[in-house]
Amino acid sequence: MSAAEKTAGSAPTRSRPIVGWGVHDGLVVARRNLIQTVRVPELLFFSLVQPVIFVLLFAFVFGGAIPIPGADPGSAPDTSVYRQYLMPGIFGQTVAFAAAASTVGLAEDMHRGLIDRFRSLPMSTGAVLFGRTFADAARQILVLIVLGITGYLVGWRINDGVFNATLAFILLLFFAYTVAWVGSWIGLYMPNPETANTAGLVWLFPLTFLSNAFVPITSMPDWLQPIAQWNPISSLVLATRDLFGNPTGIIGDAWPQQNPVLYTLISCAVLIAIFAPLSIRRYRRTTAR
Amino acid sequence: MVAVIEAHGLVKKFGDVVALDGLDLVVPEGTVVGLLGPNGAGKTTAVRILTTLLKPDTGNATVAGFDVVRQPNKVRGVIGLTGQYAAVDEYLTGRENLRMFGDLYHLKASYVRERSLELLERFDLADAADRSLRTYSGGMRRRLDLAASLIAKPSILFLDEPTTGLDPRSRLGLWEVITDLVAEGTTVLLTTQYLEEADQLAEEIVVIDHGRVIAKGTSDTLKDDVGGDRIEVVLTDRGLLERAAALLAPVATGEIVTDHEEARVAVPVTGGSASLIDAIRRLDSEGIDIADVVLRRPTLDDVFLTLTGHVAEDES
Numbered sequence: 261m262s263a264a265e266k267t268a269g270s271a272p273t274r275s276r277p278i279v280g281w282g283v284h285d286g287l288v289v290a291r292r293n294l295i296q297t298v299r300v301p302e303l304l305f306f307s308l309v310q311p312v313i314f315v316l317l318f319a320f321v322f323g324g325a326i327p328i329p330g331a332d333p334g335s336a337p338d339t340s341v342y343r344q345y346l347m348p349g350i351f352g353q354t355v356a357f358a359a360a361a362s363t364v365g366l367a368e369d370m371h372r373g374l375i376d377r378f379r380s381l382p383m384s385t386g387a388v389l390f391g392r393t394f395a396d397a398a399r400q401i402l403v404l405i406v407l408g409i410t411g412y413l414v415g416w417r418i419n420d421g422v423f424n425a426t427l428a429f430i431l432l433l434f435f436a437y438t439v440a441w442v443g444s445w446i447g448l449y450m451p452n453p454e455t456a457n458t459a460g461l462v463w464l465f466p467l468t469f470l471s472n473a474f475v476p477i478t479s480m481p482d483w484l485q486p487i488a489q490w491n492p493i494s495s496l497v498l499a500t501r502d503l504f505g506n507p508t509g510i511i512g513d514a515w516p517q518q519n520p521v522l523y524t525l526i527s528c529a530v531l532i533a534i535f536a537p538l539s540i541r542r543y544r545r546t547t548a549r
Numbered sequence: 550m551v552a553v554i555e556a557h558g559l560v561k562k563f564g565d566v567v568a569l570d571g572l573d574l575v576v577p578e579g580t581v582v583g584l585l586g587p588n589g590a591g592k593t594t595a596v597r598i599l600t601t602l603l604k605p606d607t608g609n610a611t612v613a614g615f616d617v618v619r620q621p622n623k624v625r626g627v628i629g630l631t632g633q634y635a636a637v638d639e640y641l642t643g644r645e646n647l648r649m650f651g652d653l654y655h656l657k658a659s660y661v662r663e664r665s666l667e668l669l670e671r672f673d674l675a676d677a678a679d680r681s682l683r684t685y686s687g688g689m690r691r692r693l694d695l696a697a698s699l700i701a702k703p704s705i706l707f708l709d710e711p712t713t714g715l716d717p718r719s720r721l722g723l724w725e726v727i728t729d730l731v732a733e734g735t736t737v738l739l740t741t742q743y744l745e746e747a748d749q750l751a752e753e754i755v756v757i758d759h760g761r762v763i764a765k766g767t768s769d770t771l772k773d774d775v776g777g778d779r780i781e782v783v784l785t786d787r788g789l790l791e792r793a794a795a796l797l798a799p800v801a802t803g804e805i806v807t808d809h810e811e812a813r814v815a816v817p818v819t820g821g822s823a824s825l826i827d828a829i830r831r832l833d834s835e836g837i838d839i840a841d842v843v844l845r846r847p848t849l850d851d852v853f854l855t856l857t858g859h860v861a862e863d864e865s
Contacts, residue, residue: 271664272657281655288652296640299681373634377697380600383653384627451733530736547602 271431276349282384288392289378289399290294293365295398299364307361308403311354312410314327318350319414321344326475331507340415344506347407348428349473354403355436357469361396361442373548386540389444397437404429427501431524435496438528441535448542466524473497476509477517492527497522511522551578553705553736554599558608561594563757563762564815570760571608576738584740587857592740593633596709597813599738600630613705616673626654629698633710635681635690636697643679643693648716654701661700668696672726684718688719695726706730709738712746718788722723724749744853758857772847777802782829783841787812796831800824812840 277284297304318326323342330339331345369375369388378388408416418425443460450456471477471493472486477485488494489512499520501508516523554576561569563841569591576582584592597603599610601621609616615623639644644665651661669678672692682690691711698706708727727750731737741747747754748768756764756771766773780800784793788806794812797805803817820826825844832839 270662271654273655276655284655288649292638292641292649295598295645296638299640353792373636374640376597376602376632376634377636378653380625380628380630381650381653382655383620384830387653413626415566437664472780484560545603547597548632548636 271506274416280384282387282390282420284502285383286390286394287311289387290395291391293392293395294398297395297402304399304402307357308406310357310402311350311407313351314353314409315346315410315414318346321525322474328476328509329478330510330518341507343411343415344417345501345509346455347411347502348497348500349471350407350411350534351404351432351492351500352409352435352471353468353473355432356439356493357461357464358396358400358436359439359446360442360464361399362392362443363447363450364453364456365392365396366444367450367453367456367460368447370546370548371448371453375543375546377402379544379546383545384541386536389441389536389539390541392444393437396440397433397511400433404432416506420503421505424503424505428500431496431499431503431521432488434528435492435524438531441532445535445542447548448539467491468493471497472509477512478510485512486514489517492516492524492531495520495527510528552576553578553580553614554610554612556595556599556608556610559598559605559610560596560607561591561598561603561605564596567760569598569605569608571805572757572761574610574738576736576763578736579731579734580753581727581737581739581751582602583747583754584738584757585744585751585754585853586740586757587742587743590757592742592757593709594758596632596738596740597709599785600628600707601625622817622825626701627704629701629703629706630707631691631695631698631706631711633713635687635694637690637694639682641683642679643674643685643696646682646693647697650697651700656701664700664702666697672696673722686719688715688722691719691723692726692781695723699730703735705736706738708737710740710742711741712741720746744848756853757858763856764852771852775847775852777847778818778824779820779845779847780825780842781841781845782814782816782828782832782839784812785838785840789837790814792835793837796826796835798838799845800828800831800852818844 262489285374323336323346325340326342327337328341328345331341402478446459447456451460470488471491472488477488495516498508498511498517502520511517552575554574556572556574559569559572564806572591572595584595584847586592594603598605599612599617601617601624604618605844611617612624613627617624638649641649647665647668648661651664668709672695674693675687677689685693695711712723715723739750752767753765754768754771782788783794786807790809790812794805794807797814797816801816802819806815806856816828822844829842
């Protein structure tokens, strides 16, 4: 037995960073979650299959039947216009689905008992959630690249310069980060990963379809239009259509439609302000199940 | 001896279910205390409170002198926890797992590297160090899990059913590791539903049921409380049972029990092997054939049955 072994609890620690341990711990957890992406390429592959199928379905099957008032040159729907219109919608829907990854990831961490271990460590409280949301948003960079290429192949183009396009992608990633917090909060209530697989997705389908992602809001019944106009997905999609220089169709009078970038940023800020504290609060009481 | 874990009157309810009902516990420095009880007795709840994962409804507890409710991060800095699950990341390699937990303990990177190597070798995982955990067996995961809880050299280790679900060989391996740790001065609180495990590892056993302590002591004192040794003789001819019982009466220190079905006589004794030899001579001198004979110490199973009225593995 060495002297070091006798004095248990004597392992040398690092000096505390000026900003505290939060950022360090969050990055350690994020690195772990990103390594997971590399180790299980199947997961990434299948998370790409769905949006790619959507691109192909809407571009070649539904697109011809969906008119975009104010954008189609003639009276009949124009598929090349629709494909330009479609891609920002696909981007918006895809980043929204980042939430499901957070839900399932946290449910798995609870199921495997990892949450117990993390909570028994002297690490900063929010780090598991900050790391999770950061990694789930960062993963979307790769997803957006693959989707962008798919879009290019079916005729989508960036028409308003690299700078605005970059802003559009940043907005999309910020939105992914936001919904990852909502997904995390849901994940912490899941009894098992199987339930999380379903519950992580169910709310996302109505949320993304009750928007301008695939069809113009003007084509919806009157009572539904305000909901779609105030849906943050609609403002996100409209903002990115603007920034990519893609057709927007007729823009509604509602404030979110008139100020899509601002409304998207406010929505994200409000959602994070609600769901980050809620999630952290829940995390502090969570144990493995 | 200094108590490093102390709990007084811990109560924890989940809705209508009372998980802990006034639990008191003291673990002296450098010892292994085994918390023994059936499923649902409150073992895991007790460990979760002591490791700061849950807050008690009432009562208080300190670990290494730190209050588990008011100073949770101080407690977390000195403990290691190995739960019922192999709480390690499935997709990372063994080495990456240890690095992650070392980083989260805020340990120096160079130290984490050396310590990881040392632990991987010690737990017979050096060859698998750079493989993803998806290729690990259940026993390997448990060993890595234990290694992860040792990365910061904690002075106090909580082991919540560490061998549940392991095959006998892996279980023996883990027992060896735990025994070594204690020899190095680590204080261990172990929960188990396996009586044999508590018997093997723990110096003091605390038996809990329905969230409260119903008995404590060393394995031997608990067994003595239940009763001393017992000679059990099985005869080839069950017709001779009554005669055998009469012959053995002078050896007995209590009531002799005969079991006609099994052709068995059970005789409580105090003299150990001397009384066994005596008993065999008495039967032999009368020409009574013996099919089987044993001198039995009471097992913890007997202890448990006597104390709780049900066997340890019972769900109730």
